[in-house]
Structure formats: C-alpha cells, structure tokens
Amino acid sequence: MDYNTAPDNAAPEENAPTNTASTERTSNSIASGSIVSVNSASSDNSESTDKLMSLTDAIDKFVQDGASVAMCTCYESLIPFAAGHEIIRQKKKNLTLICPISDILFDQIIGAGCVSKVRAAWVGNVITGSGYNFRRAVEKGSISVEDHSNFTISLALKAGSMGIPFMPSRTALGSDLFKTNSGIKKFNCPITDDRLTAVKAINPDVTIVHLQRSDRHGNAHMWGNTGITKEAALSAENIILTVEEIVPTRVIKSDPGRVLFPGFRVSAVVHVPFGGHPSPVPGFYNRDHDFFLEYREDSKTVSVYRNWLEKWIYSVKDRDQYCNLLGKNRIDSLKLLKSVKSETVEYGY
Amino acid sequence: MKYTSREMMTIVAARQIRNGDIVFCGTGISMLAAMAAKNINAPESVIFFETGAIDAQLDEIPMAVADSRVMFGASLNGGLLDAFATMQNRITGKKVIGILGAAQIDRFGNINSTVIGDYFNPDVRFSGSGGACDVASFVPRSIIFMQHEKRKFVNKLDYLTSPGHLDGADGRKNAGLAPGGPEVIITDMAVMRFHDTTKQMYLHGYYPGVKKEKILENMEFEVDVSMAEEVRPPSLEELKILREKCDPQRLILGKI
Numbered sequence: 240m241d242y243n244t245a246p247d248n249a250a251p252e253e254n255a256p257t258n259t260a261s262t263e264r265t266s267n268s269i270a271s272g273s274i275v276s277v278n279s280a281s282s283d284n285s286e287s288t289d290k291l292m293s294l295t296d297a298i299d300k301f302v303q304d305g306a307s308v309a310m311c312t313c314y315e316s317l318i319p320f321a322a323g324h325e326i327i328r329q330k331k332k333n334l335t336l337i338c339p340i341s342d343i344l345f346d347q348i349i350g351a352g353c354v355s356k357v358r359a360a361w362v363g364n365v366i367t368g369s370g371y372n373f374r375r376a377v378e379k380g381s382i383s384v385e386d387h388s389n390f391t392i393s394l395a396l397k398a399g400s401m402g403i404p405f406m407p408s409r410t411a412l413g414s415d416l417f418k419t420n421s422g423i424k425k426f427n428c429p430i431t432d433d434r435l436t437a438v439k440a441i442n443p444d445v446t447i448v449h450l451q452r453s454d455r456h457g458n459a460h461m462w463g464n465t466g467i468t469k470e471a472a473l474s475a476e477n478i479i480l481t482v483e484e485i486v487p488t489r490v491i492k493s494d495p496g497r498v499l500f501p502g503f504r505v506s507a508v509v510h511v512p513f514g515g516h517p518s519p520v521p522g523f524y525n526r527d528h529d530f531f532l533e534y535r536e537d538s539k540t541v542s543v544y545r546n547w548l549e550k551w552i553y554s555v556k557d558r559d560q561y562c563n564l565l566g567k568n569r570i571d572s573l574k575l576l577k578s579v580k581s582e583t584v585e586y587g588y
Numbered sequence: 589m590k591y592t593s594r595e596m597m598t599i600v601a602a603r604q605i606r607n608g609d610i611v612f613c614g615t616g617i618s619m620l621a622a623m624a625a626k627n628i629n630a631p632e633s634v635i636f637f638e639t640g641a642i643d644a645q646l647d648e649i650p651m652a653v654a655d656s657r658v659m660f661g662a663s664l665n666g667g668l669l670d671a672f673a674t675m676q677n678r679i680t681g682k683k684v685i686g687i688l689g690a691a692q693i694d695r696f697g698n699i700n701s702t703v704i705g706d707y708f709n710p711d712v713r714f715s716g717s718g719g720a721c722d723v724a725s726f727v728p729r730s731i732i733f734m735q736h737e738k739r740k741f742v743n744k745l746d747y748l749t750s751p752g753h754l755d756g757a758d759g760r761k762n763a764g765l766a767p768g769g770p771e772v773i774i775t776d777m778a779v780m781r782f783h784d785t786t787k788q789m790y791l792h793g794y795y796p797g798v799k800k801e802k803i804l805e806n807m808e809f810e811v812d813v814s815m816a817e818e819v820r821p822p823s824l825e826e827l828k829i830l831r832e833k834c835d836p837q838r839l840i841l842g843k844i
Contacts, residue, residue, distance in 0.1 A: 314654035363715035365652050377713040388721035390672040410725045413751040413763035434764030463659050464639035465667040521656050
C-alpha cells in the first residue's frame with residue numbers, strides 16, 4: 240500500500256501553501272488522491288505519538304473477537320468500508336455493531352458471520368430498502384437487535400462521550416422502543432416533573448471512522464455532514480481513523496475548527512485512499528449508486544452473497560487490489576464534477 | 589393532461605407545505621415534494637435534512653440524504669444531534685413539518701417500520717425506525733406517505749415504531765409528547781386526515797376516478813367517508829414545474 244513508500248518520495252515542501260496536499264496529487268495509486276507527506280514540521284515529529292499503521296495491523300490490534308464496534312457514524316457518507324472489509328477478511332467473531340443508520344456495510348459484515356448483536360436505528364440499503372443479510376439473520380434468530388431511533392442512539396453515544404449514565408429527551412414516548420430496549424426508560428424530570436425519556440450511555444470498545452485527512456498523530460479534518468462522528472469517537476475506548484490523505488500537522492493546525500476530536504484520543508491512523516467507496520467522501524469522490532443497486536442483487540440469497548464476498552473481499556488483499564478490481568473507468572466516473580472551495584479565514588492575533 | 593400516481597402524490601404533499609414551514613425530509617418522494625413546494629406554493633419554506641444540512645441549493649436531486657449534493661450550497665451543515673434538536677427545540681420545533689413513510693399504519697396514525705409478526709421472532713424484519721420515531725415524537729404536523737393496501741392499514745400494529753395520536757384524543761398529551769402529530773396521509777388512492785377531537789382517521793379526499801368503496805376495501809378498519817371530496821388533480825403549472833424544474837431526469841418520479 241501507498242503508505243509504505245510514499246513518505247520517502249511524496250512529502251510536500253514544508254513551506255508550500257497549505258492547500259498543496261489536497262490539490263497536487265501525484266500518487267501512482269489508481270485511486271489517486273493519496274499523497275502521503277511526512278511530519279516534517281519541528282512541532283510534530285514526535286515518534287512516540289506516531290500512530291500511522293497498516294489497516295491489517297489496526298484491525299488486528301484494536302478489534303478483538305467479541306468487541307463492540309461503532310462505525311457508519313454519518314449516514315450514507317464517509318462510511319469506513321475498507322476497514323469493515325478488513326474485519327471480514329480477518330474473520331472476526333461475535334462483534335456488536337453500533338450506529339444510527341448503516342448503509343450496506345453492516346449488512347456485509349453480518350452476512351460474513353462476524354456479528355452477534357446490532358445496536359442501531361436502521362440497517363439496510365438506503366436507496367433500495369432492505370438489507371437481505373440483516374433480514375435473514377434476524378428472521379433466523381442468529382443475531383440479536385437492540386432497536387433505537389436515530390436520536391436515541393445519538394444520545395446514548397453523547398452520554399458515553401460526556402461520562403454520564405444517560406441523556407434525557409422527549410422522544411419515543413408511547414412507542415414500543417421501551418418494551419424492546421432495556422436501555423430506554425421513562426422518568427419524571429427532577430426540575431419540571433415532565434415525563435421524559437432516559438437513554439442509557441453507550442461506550443463502544445472501538446469506533447472506526449473514515450475522514451478526509453489527518454496527520455500521523457490522529458489530528459484530523461472532517462467536512463460535510465458530521466453525523467454522530469464526534470460523539471461516537473469520544474465515547475470509545477479506542478479510535479481507528481482511516482483517511483484519504485496524510486498531511487503535515489501544520490495543515491490541520493491551520494484550521495482547528497474542522498477537527499472533531501483531539502489526536503491524543505486516536506489509537507491508529509491508517510492511510511486508505513478510496514477507503515470510503517462506494518459511499519461519498521466530500522471533497523474527494525461521489526457516491527457509487529450503481530454499486531448499491533448491484534449489491535441488492537448480489538445479496539438476495541446466501542449463495543450469491545457468498546460469491547460477492549469471495550470476489551470483493553476474500554480474493555482481495557487490500558484496498559489497492561480492490562481499486563484495481565473496480566477499474567480505472569469506474570473510479571474516474573466518481574470524480575467530483577463541480578469544484579467549490581470555501582474561503583479561508585483569518586486565525587491571527 | 590395525463591399524470592402518474594407518483595406525480596399526484598408529490599403534488600398533493602407539496603400543497604400541504606406553507607411559507608415559513610421548515611420541512612424535514614428524507615430521500616426520495618419526500619425530498620421531491622419539498623422541492624416542489626418551494627418552487628410552486630411555498631417559496632419561503634426551508635428544506636432541512638436529517639444530516640443537519642439546512643437550505644441546500646439542490647440544483648440536482650440527491651439520491652440519498654448524505655449525498656454531497658445535499659451539502660452543496662447549504663446555509664448550514666450540522667450533525668445528527670443538532671438536526672433532531674431543531675425539532676425538539678421549543679422555538680424551531682413548532683415550525684417543522686415532517687414527511688414519513690411506513691409499512692403499517694393504524695386508525696390513530698401510529699406507524700410501524702420495524703417488523704411484521706412477533707418482534708422477537710419476526711416473519712419479516714424491516715430496516716427499523718431510522719429518524720422516524722423522533723420526527724413523529726417532536727413535530728406538530730407530519731405527512732405520511734402510504735401505499736393503499738389492506739395489509740398496511742391495520743387494526744393493530746405489529747410494533748409501534750413511531751407515535752401518532754396513540755390511543756386517540758389525549759393520547760399524545762398523556763404520554764408526554766409534543767402536541768400535534770400526524771396531519772395527513774397521502775396514498776396512491778386518497779388523502780386521509782384525523783378528526784379534531786377523536787383523532788381518528790377519516791377519508792378527506794379521493795383521487796379522480798377512485799371509488800370510496802374501493803378505498804375502504806383496501807383497509808382493515810372502517811373510516812368516516814361522509815366528508816370526502818374529489819382531490820384536485822395536478823394543474824398544468826404544477827406538473828410543468830415538477831417535471832421541468834424539480835426532477836427533469838425523472839430520478840424519483842420514474843417513468844411516465
């Protein structure tokens with residue numbers, strides 16, 4: 240993969256303009272957008288906080304069998320598909336998956352037999368409806384589901400990130416969520432005496448997020464809709480960060496407003512260009528709608544899904560091979576068509 | 589001029605949206621209805637998505653709510669907690685109109701999008717609530733899209749995913765929910781509303797050419813049909829804007 244070679248030959252000049260890293264992509268990877276630059280700034284060359292590692296190592300080290308894993312934290316964008324596929328490749332067992340709305344990634348991991356429980360508000364294929372592996376698993380009783388609404392799962396992660404046992408809300412009153420989720424309870428507000436909903440905190444063992452860019456220490460920029468990424472990350476014991484680009488620390492520090500959580504909370508930084516495909520990554524590539532439509536057919540039965548797994552995951556060593564399988568034409572077709580840059584802001588004093 | 593059932597449903601939904609409304613919508617027909625309202629009858633309405641994006645430019649119809657097209661030219665891009673807090677908030681919440689869909693609905697507008705059969709041993713497992721339960725809990729007015737089928741308009745839900753009027757007149761108040769709730773149900777045959785006092789569903793309108801008997805045949809429970817009138821079909825102007833401005837590629841509208 241790129242990160243093994245790129246630091247030696249692709250480091251941008253430290254004095255180059257801030258946007259160099261994102262505009263001058265010279266990678267030889269088919270997925271492009273994958274320049275890796277070293278931490279050449281004097282303030283960020285601490286070896287002790289260098290967390291850059293391979294995806295294989297990150298998943299091996301931080302996702303144990305039986306772990307609770309939050310991923311898919313911003314709806315249909317920035318889904319850590321590459322990391323999910325590595326989980327499948329390493330044949331992890333008895334995982335608990337956590338998120339508000341998973342697009343097809345949860346369905347894929349469930350179908351590969353890695354999951355015993357899902358804590359989520361919605362599992363399926365967003366543009367076509369049902370997730371067939373999820374359906375089969377629940378109807379057969381091979382996985383258990385803790386149903387949430389988008390807001391309750393978000394509040395659970397928020398409570399977890401704040402270090403409190405629950406968050407109050409006015410949602411779901413009168414619904415059957417109370418009958419099937421023991422972490423959702425009614426109570427009377429100690430201030431107003433209003434009837435409220437208490438949502439029990441969730442603290443995942445590991446949260447996996449795919450973001451646009453990071454330095455080697457886990458200080459990362461995210462833009463677009465942020466979903467519940469911040470809360471899911473801060474509530475977790477470990478954070479695995481996969482990114483489209485590795486940039487010098489000064490790029491991150493030039494705009495700290497785009498950082499969701501401090502780098503010192505991050506356990507692993509993994510450079511995975513195109514790691515969000517087929518989901519969209521704002522600023523990098525569009526959503527591959529056809530992939531989701533094809534997946535609907537490729538997951539309809541257990542046997543066709545087995546073929547899909549073999550083709551896209553087991554026969555593929557890493558993301559570069561996955562990109563080769565996708566082919567240059569398909570990758571090119573997902574390039575951004577309209578470029579719109581934000582204005583920079585003054586942070587001086 | 590000929591029009592499709594989907595076009596009719598979209599336009600009927602768009603007519604429910606007023607200037608000043610904050611329209612909460614998801615992917616598909618609800619997004620199209622919100623865009624149609626903004627271009628036809630409610631230019632001062634604001635479209636907002638579960639992702640937290642408010643007032644996106646929407647030059648092209650996004651195929652999913654987290655598509656980059658939803659962030660393009662938006663006034664604000666937020667997170668999930670912000671989006672739901674907009675509805676729970678006492679000031680903004682009053683202005684929000686929600687658009688939902690479901691697998692089953694009962695006479696009080698409670699909906700199921702979780703399972704068919706026993707929850708713990710389901711015959712059919714659906715994708716789940718998503719944000720529907722929260723929208724239904726918070727907003728004073730919601731539009732619910734349904735296919736008009738007997739197995740969908742049921743006496744008893746297999747699972748109550750999202751609260752409507754619960755058990756009737758004071759159902760929401762007794763449960764501690766915000767006032768309001770489901771306002772209108774738009775199907776491929778008819779428009780249903782809820783009685784002011786009893787909160788029971790009644791037939792408000794039937795589409796041109798659809799008989800009241802046929803509507804009742806396609807529901808498990810009886811509804812009052814005495815006030816029903818024919819629903820005005822889409823006007824030339826409405827159709828023109830919907831087809832030419834909102835969805836020229838017919839991505840959501842589908843084939844004519």
